[in-house]
Structure formats: C-alpha cells, structure tokens
Amino acid sequence: MEQKTKIIAEDNKQELLITREFDLPLELLFKAYEEPEIVEQWMGTKVLKLENKKHGSYQFETTDHKGNKVGFGGVIHEFSINQKITRTFEIENAPFGAQLEFLEFEKLTEDTSRLVMHVVYKSVAIRDQILKLPFAQGLNMAHNRIQEIQGNNSTSNQNN
Amino acid sequence: MRLRRDVFQAIADPSRRAILLLVASQAMTAGAIAANFDTARPTVSKHLQILTACELLKQKQNGREIYYHINAKKMKEVADFIESFRQLWDERFNKLETIMKKYKPQ
Numbered sequence: 001m002e003q004k005t006k007i008i009a010e011d012n013k014q015e016l017l018i019t020r021e022f023d024l025p026l027e028l029l030f031k032a033y034e035e036p037e038i039v040e041q042w043m044g045t046k047v048l049k050l051e052n053k054k055h056g057s058y059q060f061e062t063t064d065h066k067g068n069k070v071g072f073g074g075v076i077h078e079f080s081i082n083q084k085i086t087r088t089f090e091i092e093n094a095p096f097g098a099q100l101e102f103l104e105f106e107k108l109t110e111d112t113s114r115l116v117m118h119v120v121y122k123s124v125a126i127r128d129q130i131l132k133l134p135f136a137q138g139l140n141m142a143h144n145r146i147q148e149i150q151g152n153n154s155t156s157n158q159n160n
Numbered sequence: 161m162r163l164r165r166d167v168f169q170a171i172a173d174p175s176r177r178a179i180l181l182l183v184a185s186q187a188m189t190a191g192a193i194a195a196n197f198d199t200a201r202p203t204v205s206k207h208l209q210i211l212t213a214c215e216l217l218k219q220k221q222n223g224r225e226i227y228y229h230i231n232a233k234k235m236k237e238v239a240d241f242i243e244s245f246r247q248l249w250d251e252r253f254n255k256l257e258t259i260m261k262k263y264k265p266q
Contacts (some may be wrong), residue, residue, distance in 0.1 A: 003246075003250070004250065004253070005246055005249050005250035005253055006246070007242055007245060007246045007249070009242060012165055018249055019251075020249070020253045022256075022257050022258060022260075023257060023261070024260050024261065026262060028260045029256075029260065031260070031263070032256045032259065032260050034246070037239040038259060038260070038263070041255070041259050041264060042255040042259050043252065044255075080189060112229070115253075131241060131242065131245050132241045132245075133245070134241075134244040134245045134248040
C-alpha cells in the first residue's frame with residue numbers, strides 16, 4: 001500500500017521533506033493550521049499564542065506524562081491562506097536550536113490536498129539527531145516498560 | 161566514497177524497495193530476481209549494484225552462482241529510525257484528517 005506520509009531525508013544533508021496527501025479539501029487542511037482550537041486537537045498541545053501573519057509569532061506548550069511542561073514556538077515569516085506558511089520552529093531548552101520550515105499546501109482534487117513540509121536544520125548532525133528522536137523515545141519507552149514490569153514482579157515477589 | 165549518502169536514495173526507489181522485499185524472503189541469484197520484474201535485466205543489475213554498494217544487500221558465492229542476501233543489520237539501521245519519525249508524523253496527520261472530516265463551519 002502506498003504510504004500517505006513520506007519522509008525524504010538524504011544522508012549528509014541538513015534538511016528533510018515531509019509530504020502527506022489528505023482526503024480533505026485544501027481549505028479544510030489549511031484551516032487545521034490556522035485555527036488555534038483545531039491545532040490544539042491534532043497536535044495534542046496547548047496553543048498560547050498563534051499570530052497568523054508576517055512577523056507574527058506562535059507559542060505552544062505540551063505537558064508530558066510526568067507533568068513536565070515543554071514549550072515550543074517560533075516566528076512566522078510568511079502566511080498565505082491556502083498556499084503557504086514559512087516559519088521558524090524551536091523547542092525551548094533543547095540543544096537543537098531553531099529550524100526553518102516551509103509549508104506548502106496544494107489542491108489535488110476538490111476533495112484531496114497535499115502538504116509538503118521542507119525543514120532546514122542548523123547542521124546535518126542536528127537533523128540526524130532530531131530524525132532519531134522518535135526512535136530513541138520508542139526505545140526508552142520500551143525500556144521503561146520493561147523496568148516497570150520487572151519492578152512490579154520484584155514487588156509481588158516480596159509480597160509472596 | 162559517497163556510498164553512505166546513497167542509502168536513503170537507494171531505498172527511496174520503488175523498484176529497489178521491491179527487490180529488497182523479494183530478497184528478504186530468501187537469498188536469490190540476479191537471474192532469479194530479474195525474473196520477478198518486467199524491467200530489463202541490465203536495469204535490475206544496476207539496482208543490485210546500488211543496493212550492494214550501500215551494503216543493503218550482500219553477495220555470497222555458492223559454487224558458480226552469486227546469491228544476493230539481505231543485510232539485516234544495515235536494513236535495521238536505516239529503516240528503523242526513519243520509520244519511527246515517519247509514523248509519528250503519520251499519526252499526527254491522521255488525527256488532523258479525522259478531526260477535519262468532522263469539521264462543520266460555524
């Protein structure tokens with residue numbers, strides 16, 4: 001089956017492309033990026049600020065499972081309705097620095113659309129690090145889960 | 161050597177992904193691999209050359225024949241972390257799609 005979301009990340013480059021085709025008209029896809037309440041729903045984050053205009057800025061905040069707050073945001077360079085958003089993105093208190101994002105929204109048919117996200121990082125090393133994050137987090141979660149299970153076992157052993 | 165860099169290009173090509181998938185099930189000779197595709201034999205050879213050069217496939221001599229094996233270690237290295245990253249975005253976008261399908265303009 002053809003994958004709807006594709007990642008193109010060539011080796012030794014400090015950029016990557018994320019493409020996705022949606023079963024949504026272009027206007028609805030764009031709205032998901034425009035309306036703070038909708039962004040909150042699909043990003044699973046709180047939107048503290050979202051100024052959809054040139055020289056505007058945005059600020060999001062998520063809370064992890066331990067209750068730690070993580071802030072992220074950036075500035076908006078270009079905001080063309082139903083066409084494109086150019087913005088920076090940065091996770092606060094993370095060692096990655098800012099990244100530059102070019103989001104292009106395209107109409108495919110009346111009911112389908114495509115998003116192309118071109119992301120440029122400060123360096124090749126940082127791009128690779130960010131690319132590996134979800135994998136590393138997945139490993140961590142698996143590791144924590146194993147520890148939890150082992151922890152539970154040793155508790156129950158003590159109870160025996 | 162620009163082999164390292166070509167790994168992602170190597171797996172970005174649908175024919176080469178199909179070859180990897182085929183060889184993943186069992187080691188095969190170039191002829192047996194080519195027999196599975198409509199493409200000309202030299203094209204398949206070129207794909208095999210690229211996949212071998214970036215170590216996704218390994219060659220093993222068996223008598224007079226050369227068999228192509230999948231290099232599981234290399235495949236894991238390349239596929240896993242990109243795939244996790246892709247899945248993260250895929251889930252996020254699926255959510256966006258589901259929400260917007262139900263969206264009613266006020």
